[in-house]
Amino acid sequence: MQPERTLRLIRQTRRQLHHLLQIEPLTPFQAEIRTLLETLPPPSPREEDWRRIPVWRWLTHLTEQPSSPNGSLLSISPALPLPTIVITPRGAHWQDSPHASTQQALHTPVTLRTLPPDHNTLQNRNALLFPERDWLIALNTLHLEHVIQMEIPDRANVQLALIWHADSPQRAIPLTAYRLQLTVGKNAHVAILEHIVGHHPAHIVIEAHLAKDAHVSWWHLSHTTTPPLLLHHLAVDIREHATWNEYLLNTTGNHVLFRRMLWLSEPNSQSQFTARCLSDRPNAHLALVTHLLHMAPTTTSNQEVRGVVGWHQTGTFQGRIFVHPRAQETSAYQSARWIPLSEHATVHELPQLEILADQVRCTHGAVTGFPTQPFLHYMRTRGIPEAQAYLLLFKGFLMGSFPEEVPKPFTALIDHFQKQALPTLKKLLEASSLYANARITPPNP
Amino acid sequence: MNQKPLLSIRNLHAGTEDHTILKGVNLEIPHGEMHALMGPNGSGKSTLAYVLAGHPEFQVFQGEVHLEEKNLLELSPEERAHLGLFLAFQHPVELPGVSMIEFLRTAVNETRAAQGKEPIPTTELLKQIRTLARELLGSDEYISRNVNExxxxxxxxxxxxxxxxxxxxxxxILDETDSGLDIDGLKLIARAVERLRDNQRGFLVITHYYRILEFLKPDRVHLLVDGKIVASGTYELAVEVERRGYEAILQDLHAPTESR
Incomplete structure (x- = not known):
């Protein structure tokens, strides 16, 4: 590798890691890494030096060896009737599901391009997506400067799946990074199902711009093939009467950070965020950091976060709502509920309101824990054993109202992801010292 | 013919950690009989129901409770349910996020499994649930909701x-199932209860009001006051409670003692 390029990559990586390490409070290990990052001398161009520093070891430690070839959404749902865009690192091996044999073209009015232009990628054309052909965008993924642009024209009605592939062919620095700029035209209706697969740490930045009256529903679903370290940054500008609805279901990951910043920049713009978080990794740190900026009158936001942590896991929610002096008649709701299932698990909830207008409706709530006793007894009087009752309750807590409205092509997938969350929940319960006496019995067929 | 009573409660003392509520309840319900339990507020009627159902907030200090041969007090709430004990709650809780279908399917199949039976096929169970929902709730739309939400x-x-x-x-055990119901609801529930009435089942109907008993016509009526059954009789006792009120009846009961 060229020394200048290595240097650039190292700087890039350090910058990316800082994103994760900005979260407070840090676990002792993360604090140690941050201290090291802050005190490191200027990065050396020599790869051997880079390899000596703990950050590299940390990244390598987090990298998981793929146990099977790459998966895809198509392996989950063979008849997925969706245009699917796979974004993969150049040189990485992407093996599609054997089910993806259909050659039916899926037309979509989406325009895709990369910046800077890249002859290996789709260029300035409407996407006509064939499974097994034409649909891969291969990027040099260590550059966040390397941008994928996606444009959805006015009045379009688009439903598509977006897969980020996080298996970097770069062995020196096992990190993949992507940046997407999404523009949604006036009065367009868009549903995007986002999914990240891979075994290397991933950093994804999405910048979205919604024109007047646009409506976007964004679904982020994860399961066991999600990278162990995921930094997911989202910045959305929402214009007049436009709506951004986001649903997040995270069921795995060692270090997961979702940072989202939304500008409700014109009157009557709306945003909704529904998140459900858990992980099957014993030391996972799941963090959600949200900034809602109400910049115009009669804007509405609603955030509902729920999570379950066990073992030595940490769950963090930092939610800040800012209401600008001119954003009169704003409505902003924020609620976060986490359940710690182990005495070693930690929950941090930091809701913040900064209201500079005088005619607003803002509520925020942060709850840790769950009063289970009355529910449990009711269920047990119906013959449901205690452990089974816990499972039903926690499943209800996480999935009960998630999601409320599902675009039809996504139904099977969302159902699949929800089912995948159950074994994780069961593991968390089984490992929980609080419920040591409750024996989990196999589910009914 | 079953010789042993279906439910037998002997000298039951129970309550919360620092407060005794039931102070020696004795009651036997034979197979095929419906008993009513009446009493003023705070007399311990619901506490008795909760204790029988194994609510963890209540402790048993003394006494025995048997369901046929089994000592109920040694069993967990779910084991009691598997034996065939059912409590219709006075204030049924909502189960946030728990769907009706999943809840009912788990309850039915867990109970069947404990009784050594195969799980009921889902389609058959669904059919049963839908029919019951239409009959009792007026629509099968309710079963797509979460429990009581x-x-x-x-x-x-x-x-x-x-x-x-x-x-x-x-x-x-029906714990004040009639409270908060309109007359049509009351009749509907009474008809549903009547459907299950046979010579093997037993019922304990806890109520404040005479009205539901008009429909159900219990075999025996008991009066619970201050944690004890102070009077038992036929359906006529309920009629008397309705006519004269608890206080007058209690004064009669205490009169011989006071005159001595």
Whole structure:
């Protein structure tokens, strides 16, 4: 590798890691890494030096060896009737599901391009997506400067799946990074199902711009093939009467950070965020950091976060709502509920309101824990054993109202992801010292 | 013919950690009989129901409770349910996020498994649930909701009866199922209870009011006051309670003692 390029990559990586390490409070290990990052001398161009520093070891430690070839959404749902865009690192091996044999073209009015232009990628054309052909965008993924642009024209009605592939062919620095700029035209209706697969740490930045009256529903679903370290940054500008609805279901990951910043920049713009978080990794740190900026009158936001942590896991929610002096008649709701299932698990909830207008409706709530006793007894009087009752309750807590409205092509997938969350929940319960006496019995067929 | 009573309660003392509420309850319900338990507020009627159902907030200090041969007090709430004990709650809780279908399916199949039976096929169970929901709740739309979420007080009571009909228990306790119900709801529930009445099942109907008993016509009526059954009789006792009120009856009961 060229020394200048290595240097650039190292700087890039350090910058990316800082994103994760900005979260407070840090676990002792993360604090140690941050201290090291802050005190490191200027990065050396020599790869051997880079390899000596703990950050590299940390990244390598987090990298998981793929146990099977790459998966895809198509392996989950063979008849997925969706245009699917796979974004993969150049040189990485992407093996599609054997089910993806259909050659039916899926037309979509989406325009895709990369910046800077890249002859290996789709260029300035409407996407006509064939499974097994034409649909891969291969990027040099260590550059966040390397941008994928996606444009959805006015009045379009688009439903598509977006897969980020996080298996970097770069062995020196096992990190993949992507940046997407999404523009949604006036009065367009868009549903995007986002999914990240891979075994290397991933950093994804999405910048979205919604024109007047646009409506976007964004679904982020994860399961066991999600990278162990995921930094997911989202910045959305929402214009007049436009709506951004986001649903997040995270069921795995060692270090997961979702940072989202939304500008409700014109009157009557709306945003909704529904998140459900858990992980099957014993030391996972799941963090959600949200900034809602109400910049115009009669804007509405609603955030509902729920999570379950066990073992030595940490769950963090930092939610800040800012209401600008001119954003009169704003409505902003924020609620976060986490359940710690182990005495070693930690929950941090930091809701913040900064209201500079005088005619607003803002509520925020942060709850840790769950009063289970009355529910449990009711269920047990119906013959449901205690452990089974816990499972039903926690499943209800996480999935009960998630999601409320599902675009039809996504139904099977969302159902699949929800089912995948159950074994994780069961593991968390089984490992929980609080419920040591409750024996989990196999589910009914 | 069953010689042993279905439910037998002997000298039951129970309450919370620092407060004794039941102070020596004795009661036997033979197979095939319906007993009513009446009493003023705070007399311990619901506490008795909770104790029988194994609520963890209540402790048993003394006494025995048997369901046929089994000592109920040694069993967990779910084991009691598997034996056939059912409590229709006075205030059924909502189960946030728990769907009706999943809840009912788990309850039915867990109970069947404990009784050594195969799980009921889902389609058959669904059919049963839908039929019951249409009959008791007026629509099968309710079964796509979460348990008791957004249900009115009356709908919750009807949902309890739906569960009772589905689970087909042996010993049924109705804890003020009639409170908060309109006259049509009351008749509907009375008809549903009547359907289960046979010579094997037993019922304990806890109530403040005479009205439901008019429909159900219990075999025996008991009066619980201050944690003890102070009077037992036929259906006529309920009629007297309705006519004269608890206080007058209690004064009569105490009169011989006072005159001595």
């Amino acid at each position: 957004g249900f009115s007080g009356g709908e919750r009571k009807r949902n309890e009866i739906l569960q009772m009909l589905l689970l087909q228990p042996k010993m049924i």
